[in-house]
Amino acid sequence: MSTPPPPAEPRTPTSPAGAAVDRLAVVAAGGQVPAEIHERVRQTPAVLEIDHFNLWYGTKQALHSITMPIPHGKVTALVGPSGCGKSTLLRSVNRLNDLVPSVRISGEMRLNGDPIYDKRMDVIELRKRMGMVFQRPNPFPMSIYENVVYALRIDGESRRAVLDEVCERSLRGAALWDEVKDRLGESALGLSGGQQQRLCIARAIAAEPEVLLLDEPCSALDPIATGKVEDLIQELRGLYSVLIVTHNMQQASRSSDYTAFMYLGRLIEYGPTTDIFTKPVLRETEAYVTGRFG
Amino acid sequence: MSSDPFRRGRRSTHAALAAHGEAWVWLTGGCLALALAMIIGLLGYIVSEGVATFWPKPLESIELADGRRVLGEETERDKAPDGSGRRLIRTANFELTGKHFEWFADGEVKATTRPAEATVVERLEGGRFHGFPSRLLHGGEVIAAGSKEAWRAFGEHHPFVRRRWRQAWRIDKVDRGVLQRKLRAARLAVVRAELAGGPESPARAAAVEAEKGVAAAVEAEERALDGRTAELRAGNEGWGLEFTTAAGETVLLPLAEIVRAWQPNRLSLRERLGVYVSRWGEFLGDDPREANSAGGVFPAIWGTIAMTLIMALLVAPFGVLAALYLREYASRGPLTAAVRIAINNLAGVPSIVYGAFGLGFFCYVLGGSIDELLFRPALVADGQPTFGTGGLLWASLTLALLTLPVVIVATEEALSAVPNSMREGSYACGASKWQTIRRIVLPRALPGIMTGLILAMARGAGEVAPLMLVGVKKLALDLPIDGTFPFVHPEREFMHLAYLIYDVGFQSPNSQAAKPMVFTITFLLVAIIALLNVAAIWIRGRLRRRYVSQQF
Numbered sequence: 008m009s010t011p012p013p014p015a016e017p018r019t020p021t022s023p024a025g026a027a028v029d030r031l032a033v034v035a036a037g038g039q040v041p042a043e044i045h046e047r048v049r050q051t052p053a054v055l056e057i058d059h060f061n062l063w064y065g066t067k068q069a070l071h072s073i074t075m076p077i078p079h080g081k082v083t084a085l086v087g088p089s090g091c092g093k094s095t096l097l098r099s100v101n102r103l104n105d106l107v108p109s110v111r112i113s114g115e116m117r118l119n120g121d122p123i124y125d126k127r128m129d130v131i132e133l134r135k136r137m138g139m140v141f142q143r144p145n146p147f148p149m150s151i152y153e154n155v156v157y158a159l160r161i162d163g164e165s166r167r168a169v170l171d172e173v174c175e176r177s178l179r180g181a182a183l184w185d186e187v188k189d190r191l192g193e194s195a196l197g198l199s200g201g202q203q204q205r206l207c208i209a210r211a212i213a214a215e216p217e218v219l220l221l222d223e224p225c226s227a228l229d230p231i232a233t234g235k236v237e238d239l240i241q242e243l244r245g246l247y248s249v250l251i252v253t254h255n256m257q258q259a260s261r262s263s264d265y266t267a268f269m270y271l272g273r274l275i276e277y278g279p280t281t282d283i284f285t286k287p288v289l290r291e292t293e294a295y296v297t298g299r300f301g
Numbered sequence: 302m303s304s305d306p307f308r309r310g311r312r313s314t315h316a317a318l319a320a321h322g323e324a325w326v327w328l329t330g331g332c333l334a335l336a337l338a339m340i341i342g343l344l345g346y347i348v349s350e351g352v353a354t355f356w357p358k359p360l361e362s363i364e365l366a367d368g369r370r371v372l373g374e375e376t377e378r379d380k381a382p383d384g385s386g387r388r389l390i391r392t393a394n395f396e397l398t399g400k401h402f403e404w405f406a407d408g409e410v411k412a413t414t415r416p417a418e419a420t421v422v423e424r425l426e427g428g429r430f431h432g433f434p435s436r437l438l439h440g441g442e443v444i445a446a447g448s449k450e451a452w453r454a455f456g457e458h459h460p461f462v463r464r465r466w467r468q469a470w471r472i473d474k475v476d477r478g479v480l481q482r483k484l485r486a487a488r489l490a491v492v493r494a495e496l497a498g499g500p501e502s503p504a505r506a507a508a509v510e511a512e513k514g515v516a517a518a519v520e521a522e523e524r525a526l527d528g529r530t531a532e533l534r535a536g537n538e539g540w541g542l543e544f545t546t547a548a549g550e551t552v553l554l555p556l557a558e559i560v561r562a563w564q565p566n567r568l569s570l571r572e573r574l575g576v577y578v579s580r581w582g583e584f585l586g587d588d589p590r591e592a593n594s595a596g597g598v599f600p601a602i603w604g605t606i607a608m609t610l611i612m613a614l615l616v617a618p619f620g621v622l623a624a625l626y627l628r629e630y631a632s633r634g635p636l637t638a639a640v641r642i643a644i645n646n647l648a649g650v651p652s653i654v655y656g657a658f659g660l661g662f663f664c665y666v667l668g669g670s671i672d673e674l675l676f677r678p679a680l681v682a683d684g685q686p687t688f689g690t691g692g693l694l695w696a697s698l699t700l701a702l703l704t705l706p707v708v709i710v711a712t713e714e715a716l717s718a719v720p721n722s723m724r725e726g727s728y729a730c731g732a733s734k735w736q737t738i739r740r741i742v743l744p745r746a747l748p749g750i751m752t753g754l755i756l757a758m759a760r761g762a763g764e765v766a767p768l769m770l771v772g773v774k775k776l777a778l779d780l781p782i783d784g785t786f787p788f789v790h791p792e793r794e795f796m797h798l799a800y801l802i803y804d805v806g807f808q809s810p811n812s813q814a815a816k817p818m819v820f821t822i823t824f825l826l827v828a829i830i831a832l833l834n835v836a837a838i839w840i841r842g843r844l845r846r847r848y849v850s851q852q853f
């Protein structure tokens with residue numbers, strides 16, 4: 008919503024609105040359709056480039072030739088029905104899928120130009136350049152303070168002043184500082200669910216990540232906690248490049264700059280959030296974002 | 302379920318019972334109740350018998366139909382095969398009658414009284430003595446005559462005699478031991494010099510000179526100690542308490558031989574408690590005497606606790622690391638499954654097999670090699686192995702091996718209970734696998750690992766069979782951890798409560814008298830295991846509060 012809609016929307020000639028072919032039916036039948044990527048997505052420099060990326064769980068293909076640039080400094084939302092591969096795509100970005108034994112991939116991803124799946128890429132160094140927040144809050148069994156500075160601790164940082172500063176900055180960044188500043192030494196497991204999730208966000212931004220990956224960060228929270236986390240995502244906008252997976256259309260439309268619609272492992276349409284929600288190129292996208300299907 | 306009331310009435314009672322499921326509640330609850338009854342019954346029996354052992358029971362003077370008189374404690378009462386009642390009386394006075402206990406049929410007994418002056422005497426040797434005090438003697442002199450007077454005078458003088466006896470005993474046990482060790486160290490130095498440089502080397506000559514010096518010094522000290530013990534013993538010489546037995550014989554007991562004496566028939570409750578506490582104190586704090594059937598079990602308590610703790614220290618890191626590899630690093634496959642099955646099967650191997658393995662491998666192979674490498678002088682000088690025989694270290698290691706499956710299985714369970722989301726969260730922060738395990742997985746799994754350790758400790762502390770092969774002895778008064786350098790003596794043989802149960806209960810020459818001791822030792826062993834467990838459970842509770850409790 009940070010970018011106002013341009014007066015004249017350039018529409019690609021390959022798929023005029025109201026085309027006869029139903030792309031979702033083609034995809035469901037196992038076919039491949041070209042992704043509808045709006046020109047304006049490419050106008051912002053990309054922090055992360057996904058390039059013809061395929062992924063298989065054993066013999067089952069979960070991602071089909073995904074190609075999408077993630078704009079720098081913006082919030083990009085991944086939406087789509089359950090099982091469409093949003094979370095898989097997110098977990099491929101920081102190579103968490105490496106932990107699943109049966110996963111195979113092809114294609115490429117680049118973080119600020121560095122190939123993520125290159126043989127010479129150190130996975131641990133790669134993950135230190137990203138932060139990730141999961142569906143369920145997963146604070147570590149240690150104090151609030153130690154949770155926040157975890158990424159620095161494992162890097163061997165032990166100067167108290169540095170850690171203190173990072174802890175305060177991250178907790179302020181996650182809008183949690185005022186609530187916990189007097190009990191930093193207490194166990195993080197004693198916090199409420201919403202506080203735990205904001206703590207996880209603080210932990211993710213502590214190491215100044217180049218990309219912040221949020222995997223349905225509000226799905227396990229009550230409405231009030233959800234509201235606080237959404238406000239927080241608004242505040243992170245512009246400070247970090249955020250890639251967020253969500254089921255919630257309101258959340259996507261409220262808090263993201265760009266939205267990508269995925270279906271059964273394919274990227275269907277990708278463009279500025281305002282366009283996707285108000286005048287999408289494809290009627291399939293329109294049907295999904297208005298809740299008529301999915 | 303239908304809402305129609307008429308249809309409900311037609312349903313069979315059988316169906317209703319099954320549908321309510323009450324039968325299952327009764328079945329499950331009944332099983333639990335049965336298990337509880339057995340556990341509580343067993344523990345209750347052990348506790349009630351064990352606690353009663355040291356309570357002073359009344360002494361009965363029994364007049365028999367044939368004119369005999371005996372003085373004793375009733376220990377059992379049952380029916381003879383012909384249906385008449387009979388009693389087992391602890392008559393004591395073994396040196397006079399040749400027996401400690403005797404059965405009397407009710408028909409034989411003419412009269413039973415409880416005379417106030419009847420006295421129980423616990424002696425250093427020869428079992429108990431029952432009789433009536435008549436005179437207290439010192440040298441040839443009568444200090445007090447008459448039952449009451451003699452008893453009063455005994456109470457006055459006995460503590461001093463006893464104190465002198467203890468001092469002499471301490472000199473013999475501790476001070477002379479120090480001298481012997483000095484002498485032995487000097488002798489070993491000679492052997493060491495000979496092994497290093499040959500029989501003609503100047504180092505050996507110097508060592509021989511040093512040994513001579515040490516021997517002279519030790520001899521001088523020995524003479525000084527001899528003087529002191531002789532003085533203490535001379536102080537006790539001549540003190541004696543003369544008793545008349547129920548049969549009318551006169552017996553003089555040296556005061557130094559009397560551990561304690563009481564007149565149970567006229568003790569007030571407070572005095573009774575005093576005797577009770579004092580006997581418990583001796584039991585917990587003293588060395589055993591009379592082939593372990595009397596006195597204390599302190600070395601066994603010490604040995605049990607030391608062995609259990611060392612075992613826990615050995616098995617914990619070993620088992621946890623093995624489980625970590627199995628759960629976190631090993632790839633899932635037939636080989637891993639086979640290893641897991643093998644570990645579970647290890648838990649079913651008879652414990653005596655572990656004992657045989659411990660003796661063959663730890664004692665003879667490992668211990669033998671250590672002796673060859675490090676204790677060669679001792680081997681040459683005494684022809685005695687140091688580590689090459691049973692000892693605390695080998696016993697602990699054997700039991701660690703025995704309890705390893707328990708720890709591995711429990712640790713694996715605990716590791717698999719750590720939520721994957723925590724691991725992923727840590728990886729996403731850029732942590733390596735080992736960092737994740739060390740900082741996230743292990744702390745979180747620690748309470749579960751403690752549970753395994755608690756089970757292992759309970760299992761290990763109650764084992765007897767393997768210990769008999771790898772270092773537990775009937776009598777070993779030198780403690781494995783004591784005040785002499787280097788304080789921990791892992792090579793020493795030791796005593797163990799569980800073995801003591803077997804030894805006192807089934808190997809004792811006076812098994813009837815030892816029976817109550819068996820209960821008391823069992824009670825003590827159960828109490829110690831319970832205490833160790835309570836401590837471990839307390840630690841686990843703290844860890845759980847710190848690492849696991851999740852609020853939602």
